[in-house]
Amino acid sequence: MDNRPLILVSNDDSIYAKGVKELISRLVKFGDVVAVCPDAPRSGQSMAITVNDPLRITPMPDFEGAKMYKTSGTPVDCIKLAMHHILKRRPDLVVAGINHGSNASVNELYSGTMGATFEGCAFGIPSIGFSLTSHDPDADFTQCFRAVDTIVEKVLRGGLPEGICLNVNIPDIGHTPAGMRICTPCHGHWDDEYKAYTDPAGHTFYLLSGEFINDEPDNELTDEWCLAHGIISIVPTSVNRSVLIPKSLAWLYSLPSDYKL
Amino acid sequence: MDNRPLILVSNDDSIYAKGVKELISRLVKFGDVVAVCPDAPRSGQSMAITVNDPLRITPMPDFEGAKMYKTSGTPVDCIKLAMHHILKRRPDLVVAGINHGSNASVNELYSGTMGATFEGCAFGIPSIGFSLTSHDPDADFTQCFRAVDTIVEKVLRGGLPEGICLNVNIPDIGHTPAGMRICTPCHGHWDDEYKAYTDPAGHTFYLLSGEFINDEPDNELTDEWCLAHGIISIVPTSVNRSVLIPKSLAWLYSLPSDYKL
Numbered sequence: 001m002d003n004r005p006l007i008l009v010s011n012d013d014s015i016y017a018k019g020v021k022e023l024i025s026r027l028v029k030f031g032d033v034v035a036v037c038p039d040a041p042r043s044g045q046s047m048a049i050t051v052n053d054p055l056r057i058t059p060m061p062d063f064e065g066a067k068m069y070k071t072s073g074t075p076v077d078c079i080k081l082a083m084h085h086i087l088k089r090r091p092d093l094v095v096a097g098i099n100h101g102s103n104a105s106v107n108e109l110y111s112g113t114m115g116a117t118f119e120g121c122a123f124g125i126p127s128i129g130f131s132l133t134s135h136d137p138d139a140d141f142t143q144c145f146r147a148v149d150t151i152v153e154k155v156l157r158g159g160l161p162e163g164i165c166l167n168v169n170i171p172d173i174g175h176t177p178a179g180m181r182i183c184t185p186c187h188g189h190w191d192d193e194y195k196a197y198t199d200p201a202g203h204t205f206y207l208l209s210g211e212f213i214n215d216e217p218d219n220e221l222t223d224e225w226c227l228a229h230g231i232i233s234i235v236p237t238s239v240n241r242s243v244l245i246p247k248s249l250a251w252l253y254s255l256p257s258d259y260k261l
Numbered sequence: 262m263d264n265r266p267l268i269l270v271s272n273d274d275s276i277y278a279k280g281v282k283e284l285i286s287r288l289v290k291f292g293d294v295v296a297v298c299p300d301a302p303r304s305g306q307s308m309a310i311t312v313n314d315p316l317r318i319t320p321m322p323d324f325e326g327a328k329m330y331k332t333s334g335t336p337v338d339c340i341k342l343a344m345h346h347i348l349k350r351r352p353d354l355v356v357a358g359i360n361h362g363s364n365a366s367v368n369e370l371y372s373g374t375m376g377a378t379f380e381g382c383a384f385g386i387p388s389i390g391f392s393l394t395s396h397d398p399d400a401d402f403t404q405c406f407r408a409v410d411t412i413v414e415k416v417l418r419g420g421l422p423e424g425i426c427l428n429v430n431i432p433d434i435g436h437t438p439a440g441m442r443i444c445t446p447c448h449g450h451w452d453d454e455y456k457a458y459t460d461p462a463g464h465t466f467y468l469l470s471g472e473f474i475n476d477e478p479d480n481e482l483t484d485e486w487c488l489a490h491g492i493i494s495i496v497p498t499s500v501n502r503s504v505l506i507p508k509s510l511a512w513l514y515s516l517p518s519d520y521k522l
Contacts (some may be wrong), residue, residue, distance in 0.1 A: 037518065046308035046337075050373050054466035076307075080454050081467065106383060109308050109500070110337070122367060122450070152313070164504055185503050189383070193341050194316065205315035210428065239370070241498045242446050243425055 005156055006033030008091040008120065010078045011099065011111055011113025012042045015060060015070040022141035023130065024066045026148045027095060030156060034091075035065035038075060038112075043101075044208075045074045047110035047119065058080055060122035075116035083123060093156055094120025094250065097130035104169045104223040104233060105186040105212070114167055114237075121165040126155050128165065133227055134172035144170045147180060147232050162234075167235040171227045180232035186222035187215040203226040229247040266292030266353040266417055269381065271339045272360065274372025276331040278322060280359035283402035284391065287328045287409045288356060291417060294327035295352075297343040299336060299373075304362075305469075306335045306373035314464045318342055327514065336377035342385060346520045355381025356416055358391035359405055361398065363485040366447040366473070375498075376427060382426040382500040384387045387416050387425065392510060394488055395433035408441060421497075428496040432488045440482050441493035447483035448476040 001186050007027050011020045015037035027033045050073045059067035068077075069086060079094065094112050096116040103111040113129050120127030128151060132144055147170055160166065171177055176234065191213050194206035223233035272281045276298035287500045288294045300319065321329035330340050330347060338360050340355065357377040364372040374390050381388030389412060393405055408431055421427065428446075432438055452474050455467035475485050484494035 041312075042437075044312040046310075046376070047370050048307045048309040049469060050334075051302075051304040051305040051469055054458070054460075054468055056464070056466050074309075080290050084454055085457070085467065089458065108502070109383065110310050115307065118370065122370065185501060192347055196346070197315070199315075203317070203511040206346065207315060208310060208312055235503050237502045238448060238504045239502070241369070241500070241502055242496050243499045 005085070005092040006089055007033045007095060008079070008082055008087065009033060009035040009037070009066070010075055010094070010096050010116040011037050012045060012075045012116070013100050014038050014041050014129070014164070015068060017100060019100050019132065019141060021063060022144070023095065023098045023148065025064055026145055027152065028065050028134070030139045030152055031092065034069070034082065035063070035066055036069045036071060036086055036088060038078060039070040042074050042112045044110050045115055046110050047076050047115040048074045049080070050074060050077050055081065057086065071113055075112040077118040079116050091125055093152070094125050094127040095130065095152065096128070098141055099129070099131035100139060101131065101135045102133040102169055102227065103129060103131040103167060104187040104227055108167055108185060108237065113209045117165050117167070118239045121163060123171045124162060126160040128152065128155060129149070129167050131169045132172055133169060138169060139172065140174070141170065142180045143174070143176055146176050162237050163239050165239065167237050169227055169233045170225055171230050171232065173230050177230050177232045180234055181226050183223040183226055183233040183235050184221050185235050186219065186224035188224065189213055189215065266350070267290045267350055268294045268354045268356060269340070269343055269348065269352040270294055270296040270327070271336055271355070271357050271377040272298050273306055273336045275299050276329060276359050277452035278361060279399060280361050280393065280402060282324060283405070284356065284359045284409065286325055288413065289326050291413055292353065295330070295348060296324070296327055296345065297332060297339040297347055299339060300331040303335050303373045306376055307371050309334060309335045310336050310341070311338050311484050316342065318347065324462040332448055334429045337380045338397070340377050340380040340384070340410045353437055354397050354413070355386050356386040356391065356413065357389070359402055360390070360392035361400060361479040362392065363394040363430055364390060364392040364428060365486065365488055367451070369428055369446060369498070370384040377405045378428070379500045382424060385423060389413065390428050392430045395432060400433065401435070404433065404435070404437055407437050408420050413496070424500050425497050426500065428492045428498050430484055430488055432491050432493065434491050438491050441495055442485055442487050444484040444494040444496050445482050446496050447480065449485065450474055450476065458512040460498055464494060467520055
């Protein structure tokens with residue numbers, strides 16, 4: 001068995017989510033699968049880590065031949081705990097998801113599923129995040145299977161460049177999408193992000209809410225355009241966000257190099 | 262007063278941290294300052310948002326002329342709540358910090374202070390994160406003042422390119438550093454990230470720990486090299502992590518565009 005690829009799975013919807021189980025059911029064909037997922041939903045956790053609280057790892061019953069663990073941490077904690085304390089060898093692939101809900105456009109920034117994907121990438125392991133654009137707990141993930149099979153098979157064979165992972169979003173259209181396309185993340189933003197309420201004592205509190213606004217709905221190069229047209233979007237994404245210095249930042253070079261307070 | 266620049270301040274060490282107060286004491290010279298910070302430390306929160314729990318905003322006494330608020334949310338929540346429910350006009354600048362501890366190299370990924378900086382950047386506002394390489398709650402932030410003054414003045418005057426913010430780290434050397442340099446983030450990683458303990462019932466738990474390993478200690482272009490040599494590091498960083506498609510990903514283009522499950 002040790003010659004089979006080792007695939008580490010995580011998500012942010014918890015070990016109990018349908019999306020991760022459907023994902024595992026596909027991945028066991030490709031290798032030995034170990035899933036390390038949060039013990040409860042951790043949506044919106046981005047790349048958060050648990051700094052001061054104790055973390056616990058609980059083994060769960062095997063699922064379709066995969067080893068299953070839940071942890072009390074974030075998705076990034078799950079990857080780190082797997083790498084340092086659960087896995088006996090270095091994984092060949094990290095796969096996160098299948099997320100219940102889109103991680104296209106700016107959603108990628110906040111997604112715990114993409115956080116786990118970035119963490120796998122930071123370890124230097126080829127990493128893929130899959131999301132279906134449906135928040136339904138009982139969503140039909142069979143729409144994703146062909147994309148999962150195709151991309152996982154290609155990444156296991158061909159790898160990914162160091163430091164680059166894939167953010168794959170699959171449109172919830174009731175059947176397997178007709179194609180996939182490499183995209184850029186759509187420029188967009190959330191409007192009215194918090195709804196205000198008044199508690200019984202007369203104090204205001206806020207709950208996350210809002211509506212996603214696509215700032216470039218006609219741009220065929222974007223993930224949102226593809227998803228709106230029934231096409232799977234693949235955004236190659238870097239864990240290193242630093243940029244070459246644009247000329248417009250030239251003033252930074254003119255800073256004094258030997259100043260005193 | 263309305264003609265003065267409006268500066269939104271946040272951090273992840275909480276409204277009570279010395280670092281943010283020292284930062285505010287410098288910024289009030291440059292404009293009207295509104296600080297919206299977590300009500301308790303939120304280190305390691307990256308770009309996490311609070312998805313299902315109620316958020317509260319509590320006004321605090323003014324500090325050196327700055328308006329002060331604390332929230333029950335993450336650093337990103339603080340920026341979002343400020344933009345949607347606290348500020349009366351769009352800020353000209355977002356400044357986060359001064360963080361107690363380095364956010365150089367991979368630390369940027371997990372930092373709540375950089376999370377707030379990225380969120381300001383996602384709103385299209387010039388944004389800067391400042392960090393001092395000392396975790397001492399009573400650290401000497403006067404070492405940072407010349408860098409804060411110089412960079413804030415230049416960004417207020419010259420702006421930053423859309424979607425690019427600055428990750429500024431200042432070495433804790435007991436006096437004002439002799440210079441600053443534009444850098445790339447050092448390739449590095451954390452070793453032994455979790456220490457295992459046994460609780461009274463005999464169960465294992467883990468606490469975040471570890472040691473940062475610099476994988477390229479001799480690279481003069483990196484932030485860690487600068488900091489080790491008493492130089493302030495400035496890493497221009499993009500909120501959009503998508504990358505141009507490397508040729509090595511060409512297999513993605515050959516995916517079938519009309520397959521069926």
